[in-house]
Amino acid sequence: MYAAERQQLLAERLQADGRLSVVDLAEELSVSSETIRRDLAVLERDGLAQRVHGGAVASRALTILEPGLAQRTTTNADQKERIARAAADLLPAENGSIVLDAGTTISHLVDQIPLDHPLTVITHAIPIAAKLTAIPSVNLHVLGGRVRGVTAAAVGQTMVDSLAGLHVDVCFLATNAATPEHGLSTPDAEEAAAKRALVSCARMVVVLADSSKFSGEHVFSFASYDDIDVFVTDDGISADDVAALEAHKVKVVVT
Known part of the structure; x- marks a missing residue:
C-alpha cells in the first residue's frame, strides 16, 4: 500500500x-x-x-x-481522460508557456503533451512534475513550498511569492467545486491561495473538472466565473450550469 x-x-x-x-x-x-x-x-x-x-x-x-490522491485517481477516470484530451487542444504553440495546477485530471493532461512540442511548464504538483521529467521537449520549473499530503502539491507563502514575477500563456486549473455564487472552491485555505496565485499569472485560464464538481461548494473560494476563460468538462453537466458559465462569457467545452 x-x-x-x-x-x-x-x-x-x-x-x-x-x-x-x-x-x-x-x-x-x-x-x-x-x-x-x-x-x-x-x-x-x-x-x-x-x-x-x-x-x-x-x-x-x-x-x-478531502479525498486523497489514491481515491481521486480512480474516481470518474474515463471522464477525466476525455476532458484531458479536449484540453490538450488548448496547449499554446511551440515554445509557449503553461502553469499546471495539482489534480488527477491535470495529470491526465500531461499524458497528452506531445514529446516533440517545446513548452515551458511550471507546476507546484510533485507527481505531475515527476511525469513531466519524461517529456524531453518540456523545460520544467518546479515551485517550492510546504507539500500537502492530501494533494502532493506545494503550498504556502514561498510558493505564492515565486509566482509573482511570472506571466504564462495558459493556466490549467483544477477545482474541488464550482457554483455561480461561490465560484471555484476548495476545503483548504493554503490550497486556495496557491490556486489564486496560479490564476493571476496567466493570460488564459482553463479549468479541467468533471461534472460532479457542480454538486456543491467548499469554504475557500479562489476564483470567480469571471476569472475563467474556458471550462472543460464532461457531458454530465446540466444545461443550467452551462448557462451560468456562459453568462460570465466562459467558453464551455463538453466532452
Whole structure:
C-alpha cells in the first residue's frame, strides 16, 4: 500500500471511529509504528487529526474529508481522460508557456503533451512534475513550498511569492467545486491561495473538472466565473450550469 493510500485509509477510519491506535494500525497494516506516526503527522498537518499519546483523535475542526490522491485517481477516470484530451487542444504553440495546477485530471493532461512540442511548464504538483521529467521537449520549473499530503502539491507563502514575477500563456486549473455564487472552491485555505496565485499569472485560464464538481461548494473560494476563460468538462453537466458559465462569457467545452 502506498503512503497516500494508507493515509486515505487512516483518514476514513478516523472519520468513522473518531480515534486511531498506532499499535493496532501498525499490526493491521504490517508496517512499523514509526510509519503510522508519520502518517498521522500528515493528517494532523492537514487539519484532519489531533495526535495524542498512542494514536490520534479526529480534529474538532473536521467538517469535510478531502479525498486523497489514491481515491481521486480512480474516481470518474474515463471522464477525466476525455476532458484531458479536449484540453490538450488548448496547449499554446511551440515554445509557449503553461502553469499546471495539482489534480488527477491535470495529470491526465500531461499524458497528452506531445514529446516533440517545446513548452515551458511550471507546476507546484510533485507527481505531475515527476511525469513531466519524461517529456524531453518540456523545460520544467518546479515551485517550492510546504507539500500537502492530501494533494502532493506545494503550498504556502514561498510558493505564492515565486509566482509573482511570472506571466504564462495558459493556466490549467483544477477545482474541488464550482457554483455561480461561490465560484471555484476548495476545503483548504493554503490550497486556495496557491490556486489564486496560479490564476493571476496567466493570460488564459482553463479549468479541467468533471461534472460532479457542480454538486456543491467548499469554504475557500479562489476564483470567480469571471476569472475563467474556458471550462472543460464532461457531458454530465446540466444545461443550467452551462448557462451560468456562459453568462460570465466562459467558453464551455463538453466532452
